[in-house]
Amino acid sequence: MRFVAAIDQGTTSSRCILFDQSGRVAAVDQREITQHYPRAGWVEHSPTEIWESVEAVVAGALSRVDGEVVALGITNQRETTVVWDAATGEPLHNALVWQDTRTEGLIRELAADGGLDRFRDRCGLPLATYFAGPKMRWLLDHLDLRERAAAGEVRFGTVDSWLLWKLTGRHITDVTNASRTMLMNLTTLDWDPLLLDALGVPRAALPEIVPSSAVYGPVTGLPGLAGVPVAAALGDQQAALFGQTCFEPGEGKNTYGTGSFLLLNTGTTPVHSWQGLLTTVACQLDGQPATYALEGSIAITGALVQWLRDNLELISSADEIEPLAASVPDTGGAYIVPAFSGLYAPHWRLDARGVIAGLTRFVTKAHLARAALEATAWQTREVADAMVSDAGVAFTELRVDGGMTANSLMMQIQSDILGVPVVRPTVPETTALGAAYAAGLAVGFWSSLDELRANWKADARWTPALAADARETRYAQWRKAVSKTLNWVD
Ligand SMILES: Nc1ncnc2c1ncn2[C@@H]1O[C@H](COP(=O)(O)OP(=O)(O)O)[C@@H](O)[C@H]1O
Numbered sequence: 001m002r003f004v005a006a007i008d009q010g011t012t013s014s015r016c017i018l019f020d021q022s023g024r025v026a027a028v029d030q031r032e033i034t035q036h037y038p039r040a041g042w043v044e045h046s047p048t049e050i051w052e053s054v055e056a057v058v059a060g061a062l063s064r065v066d067g068e069v070v071a072l073g074i075t076n077q078r079e080t081t082v083v084w085d086a087a088t089g090e091p092l093h094n095a096l097v098w099q100d101t102r103t104e105g106l107i108r109e110l111a112a113d114g115g116l117d118r119f120r121d122r123c124g125l126p127l128a129t130y131f132a133g134p135k136m137r138w139l140l141d142h143l144d145l146r147e148r149a150a151a152g153e154v155r156f157g158t159v160d161s162w163l164l165w166k167l168t169g170r171h172i173t174d175v176t177n178a179s180r181t182m183l184m185n186l187t188t189l190d191w192d193p194l195l196l197d198a199l200g201v202p203r204a205a206l207p208e209i210v211p212s213s214a215v216y217g218p219v220t221g222l223p224g225l226a227g228v229p230v231a232a233a234l235g236d237q238q239a240a241l242f243g244q245t246c247f248e249p250g251e252g253k254n255t256y257g258t259g260s261f262l263l264l265n266t267g268t269t270p271v272h273s274w275q276g277l278l279t280t281v282a283c284q285l286d287g288q289p290a291t292y293a294l295e296g297s298i299a300i301t302g303a304l305v306q307w308l309r310d311n312l313e314l315i316s317s318a319d320e321i322e323p324l325a326a327s328v329p330d331t332g333g334a335y336i337v338p339a340f341s342g343l344y345a346p347h348w349r350l351d352a353r354g355v356i357a358g359l360t361r362f363v364t365k366a367h368l369a370r371a372a373l374e375a376t377a378w379q380t381r382e383v384a385d386a387m388v389s390d391a392g393v394a395f396t397e398l399r400v401d402g403g404m405t406a407n408s409l410m411m412q413i414q415s416d417i418l419g420v421p422v423v424r425p426t427v428p429e430t431t432a433l434g435a436a437y438a439a440g441l442a443v444g445f446w447s448s449l450d451e452l453r454a455n456w457k458a459d460a461r462w463t464p465a466l467a468a469d470a471r472e473t474r475y476a477q478w479r480k481a482v483s484k485t486l487n488w489v490d
């Protein structure tokens, strides 16, 4: 048998999945990675642990099959930023994770002159702690790396870049990941001199930007895959869009993991957002123009379920939330807005913090469990509405994937709140599948996008069962709850 291997390096774990020609999972291995919270609002990962977890899951997946791996694709948590020494390859600091808010002061300083949207025309992004460029600037300042970085002695990269360096020895990054730095110009697909200057990041420390699907070189850093062509890298949300075969403008998906990310393919021209979405690169196949997407990034969705489990201890595992929430018919009037690290799309409010609104003595932990699931669905509704305004595209059905889609009640609530059907495919590992598809295309394992499209099959479908007027009344309540989170941090 012949397989394509995908490494999916996510926020909470690393996975390696081997796919066969029909896009079915032939083997999988997974390992959690440690979350470091050195201070309130700071989130770090160890780059060494990330790499060691990748080594372990690749070995684990390979041990489960007999056959040949013809290509390797990478997909990764985006924006998380690594810095390492060019000569020794050793990390110089823990990786700053996408959720980390330590650059808040810098963001406020930059926004003082021109507002949060001052760079949106160039990079498609508002100023926010989320993106990699401000994290690089923090590392440059706090580790006093400016001179060494300008002399090319220091390397910066997002997680794709770190893994590609370890795997092939090349300092490269794919264009979808580069589009999350705030440093890449969306039109030229190259580092933008004005943005580099504004954020104070020297070009000499940055990787070369390459297409998402192309042969980058053979694996040299992992004995089990030695010589296998590394042939794709995509940010995990873009990979899920590809894995869901949303290749045409107007097609989109929502992935429900730690956060949730609704992406809509907008074709080969970047679409400016007026409603707080991000303009981002969806994919670039070798020798072809890039395709773009509008993205609604929501920071906290599955992470709210983790919070109920770990911080409030209302449940002891994530899957317990479904029966608990199903034990009540509604939230008893309670709304949870999990603005734990401010609000991302479509609000982009650094000053917001979480609230539970509508509490009365009637509210039980079951109501809170249900409100946590509704929070994911309402936040998705907000970004879906923004897509309608920005792109004129209303989803007639929504393709979904990610860990939370195992929760059938959650999916029903989502369909009720959007008022459209929600559909989950047979292969739920769409992120890894997208990276495998992009790698397999680059080496000719798959011949066309049509062949990939034919692999997509629906597994489960939920249809709206809530009357439109009830939906809209509750949406108005949700918006009121959101307004309570604002202006909290001075
Ligand atoms: N049955 C469930 N109901 C609700 N949330 C769940 C359920 N199972 C997992 N989750 C949530 O899904 C997330 C994990 O999904 P995953 O796609 O693996 O995330 P990531 O790629 O961000 O690491 C966790 O935040 C977890 O709380």
Ligand SMILES: O=P(O)(O)OC[C@H](O)CO
Pocket (backbone or CB within 6 Å): 009, 010, 011, 012, 076, 077, 078, 079, 098, 235, 236, 237, 257, 258, 259
């Ligand atoms: O690793 P995930 O699935 O939580 O995805 C994280 C996103 O890429 C952050 O932008």
